[in-house]
Amino acid sequence: MPSSAITVRLLKEENPSTKNIVSPYLGKDYHKLVQECLQQGRLFEDANFPAESQSLGYDQLGPFSENTRGIKWKRPQEICQSPQFICEDMKWTDVCQGELGNCWFLAAAASLTQYPLLKERVVPPQQSFESGYAGIFHFQFWQYGEWVDVVVDDRLPVKDGKLVFVSSAQKSEFWAALLEKAYAKLNGSYEALGGGFMNEAFVDFTGGLGETVKLKEPPPNLFYLLQKAVKKKSLMGAFIQAQSQSQIENQTPEGLVKGHAYSIIATWEIQKNSKKISLLRLRNPWGRVEWKGNWSDDSALWSEVDPEIRQKLQVRSEDGEFWIQMEDFLRFFDILEVCNLTPESVTEESAHLWKTNTFCGRWVGHSAGGCRTYKDTFWTNPQFLVTLTEQDEEKHGKCTLLVSLMQKNRRQGRAKGRDFLSVGFEIYQVPKEFDNKMCASERRDLFSTLESVASCSFMVERDVTGRYQLPPGQYLLIPSTFQPHQESDFILRIFTEKQHKLMEIDCEIRANENVFKEPALKGTMEEFTAHFARLSGQDKEISPEELQRIMMQITFKHPHLKTNGFSLDICRLLVKMADLNSNGKLQLEEFRKLWSKIKEWEKIFTKYDKDRSGAMDVQELRLALEAAGFTLNNRLIESLCQKYGNTVRQVYFDSFLSCLAYLVCVFEQCRAMDKNKDGVIGISKQEWLQLLRLN
Structure with missing residues (x-):
């Protein structure tokens, strides 16, 4: 028996490499x-x-x-x-x-x-x-x-x-x-x-991933991480925070400059009295003013070092470069910045290079859910599945995961009063049952049970990055702004030591049986026929103009249904949805089917208008459409929110009906394309977009 539901599968397209473009x-x-x-x-x-x-x-x-x-x-x-x-x-x-x-x-x-x-x-x-x-x-x-x-x-x-x-x-x-x-x-x-x-400039110069470390709370293996960063050709810098504007570029008695960015260019370990001393090579971009403490150019400690090593490392010149012991580095400096390079940036083969993945996304309308404090909307944020399959070479049972969340084009908006938003992300352990929960309502219900394994502090910066050590497995990554309803484009990037997978969690495109099934009509057919006779006039048909008048009268009597006046375009679309004869008007049976659908959709609208304002929030639109029988992908939901939502992110009743009628018409055409009658069609993204434009 042929299926009355229809699923649209978008065919994958080959994307040409753009790394050298x-x-x-x-x-x-x-x-x-x-x-x-x-x-x-x-x-x-x-x-x-x-x-x-x-x-x-x-x-x-x-x-x-x-x-x-x-x-x-x-x-x-x-x-x-x-x-x-x-x-x-x-x-x-x-x-x-x-x-x-x-x-x-x-x-x-x-x-x-x-x-x-x-x-x-x-x-x-x-x-x-x-x-x-x-x-x-x-x-x-x-x-x-x-x-x-x-x-x-x-x-x-x-x-x-x-x-x-x-x-x-x-x-x-x-x-x-x-x-x-x-x-x-x-x-x-x-x-x-x-x-x-x-790091902001480092990233723009290289395409790498910026990472910030607070040196007053350093990770225990920081020197080891710096050694690895040097091997990976990472760009690194550090600075001493100034307590006030007047302190910026003031010199300390030790020869360091406050509020001044130093480059880190090398690491070295010296064996001294059975003890390893960790050294960093720093550079002052001024090309002068150098560190005066231990292991500086003129430090007496160099005399205790093997002459061959001393010859290699010690440089006595006022060139802005100097060695500093790790303990002194942590004592005087506050912030370390590392730019981890992509294989494309390094342009050479190396076993030390990162494995990377990138995704461009948006917080807009329905997907601007804010941080997890906002429980009603947090689940609407974009969601990504990260799969870590292989532990690092150190065999400590963990995978190194670097996550970077970058806001797009915010610095350019400063002249117009638009600056960086406070952004961050959460990482959750993914339960096995999550894989089978592809409907938005099912995933929302699972959120209360998810266990957070990592997060980053929300910061008002272009790029927020975190480094994590996690066991192999699947993780749910959710980037967000701190406040809900804040819109911005973002780019999410993942760096790992070993191979990984990154995919956006999305819904399939599908209209189920309920979309095409005729709802039961309240009352008897005799009552409806009499009612139709009063509404349709002498020609016994309902035109878009008559439907407009009917809908205006009904919504006027029901303040829980806020509208913009039911335009003729909306009424023509509703008529088109039920017009089997294609004459632009509805006869009795056609109008009965349309009216049954309208009453069914009215119940859904009322259910998701939770504050009884007469309008539905766009962040509830996905759930309302799902209740009406549609599961849609993120891109289509975004376009529907922009098309049918108003400037304050609300959907009025007439817009809701218009949206549903539009989708019914789209999926009716999809069913007509189902030549095998198996309920599934495969089309290209271009064909799908063309189909959406025709309605």
């Missing part, structure tokens, strides 16, 4: 622009990041700020004679801080110079002020799962003849200043770069 930012192709400028004999002027006040900032560097008075925009040849993009080679001493509080960016840029392959990706070669010069330069950054190529003109902010922001120790060199300008463009303005974390 770089997209032109804002559609501006560097090579085309260079050719255009050379052919026209002009220097490039960037209309997307003009040499005007809005590119400087919006508050402290805003158009009417005292700080921006006297600033002019000049090209390098107007600042010095014979400017060069790079003098000899890019060195970490090239990067000098200007009047912007972005030492986090400087430290990351300085670290970048020590990794030739990373450096050439961010700062493409063959750029100069000589052959082929057109006043345009370009740089490449990783942005939320893809690489983008950002072009800028070379007009730079200058005050009293000097660059206002980043400059080079060699005054004729401009790669660092232009890199900063490109990064400012990517983030909306120079001022948007104020106040950040080194």
Whole structure:
């Protein structure tokens, strides 16, 4: 017997690899622009990041700020004679801080110079002020799962003849200043770069995963983790927190600078009197001012070390680099930042490289559930299943799991008063019965029984990361904002030592038998026939206009059904759903079936209007649709919430009926496509989207 239900299975499509693809930012192709400028004999002027006040900032560097008075925009040849993009080679001493509080960016840029392959990706070669010069330069950054190529003109902010922001120790060199300008463009303005974390720039330079460690609460095996990070080619930095703005960049008696980001470039263990001493090699991006304590350049402790080791490690020069003992590092420094690189970033084969996975998602409408404190909505957040199958090489029975949750495009919104949200995530042990609970209502009911095995603190930062040691198994990962109803795009990334699986938990697309089954009608057929005669008039048919009048009269008498007036479009859709004769009107039997459905849907609407406001919250829409016989995937639920929900995330009764009538029409067409009559059709995503647009 043919099934009256219908399941839609979207066929998997081959996704071409995008790891080496770089997209032109804002559609501006560097090579085309260079050719255009050379052919026209002009220097490039960037209309997307003009040499005007809005590119400087919006508050402290805003158009009417005292700080921006006297600033002019000049090209390098107007600042010095014979400017060069790079003098000899890019060195970490090239990067000098200007009047912007972005030492986090400087430290990351300085670290970048020590990794030739990373450096050439961010700062493409063959750029100069000589052959082929057109006043345009370009740089490449990783942005939320893809690489983008950002072009800028070379007009730079200058005050009293000097660059206002980043400059080079060699005054004729401009790669660092232009890199900063490109990064400012990517983030909306120079001022948007104020106040950040080194990891943010590390991640944008490499596509890696940023990790933060509080050094006053260090993990017991921190030095071992740093050794592994060096082997994995990770970028690392640390800083001493300043207690006030006035303390930033103050020097301590030990030769360290507060509020200043240091790069960590090496580790070493020295054997001394049967004891191992753990050392870290740090670099001050200023290229001067060094640690004066144990194992500093001039420390007497070096005289007790094997001459061959001393020759290899000790460097006596004021170059900003120094060794520091692990105990002193933990004593003086507060925050450690590590950027774990992907295999694509390292570009070399190694057994030490991470295994990675990425997913782009959104908190929007029905899926913006807030943290677990909000029990009624937390379950509506996006959910992911992480499968750890193989323990680490150390054979301690655990798997290393790094989780990164990153907000997208929030720094760019600062000028409009939109900044980072407080975000975090929870990790739960997955019970065996969870695999069979694919309906939203079933999964919701299981939430009270889930056991949390890990979580991260909610933080107002772009990237929130946690490192966990978990036994092999399946885990439920739920990212969320702290407050419900806060909308944002996010990117979720997983790094593990060994192979793992990451999948979004989603529902199949299905309409069950109840969707197409005719509900029982209250009262007798004679009563309904008489009622139909009164409503339909002389032609004995109900038109969309007549249905509109009927629905307006009924909802007027029932304040628990809030509407926007039942538009003719909604009434035409309801008529279309039941119009077997396709004449645009409903006869007695057609209207009886429609009316039975409307009454059935009214009961569902009333059930999920929990506060009796006359409207349903969009976060209940998935459950209401499920009660009506539809299980839908996350993407379709999102589009339905946007289409039928209002600006305050509510669905009115007329919109609810419209949504259900729309779905009935879609799935009727799906049933018509079921040639085998087995209740299942397989179509491509493109065909499915086309089908949705036709209704």
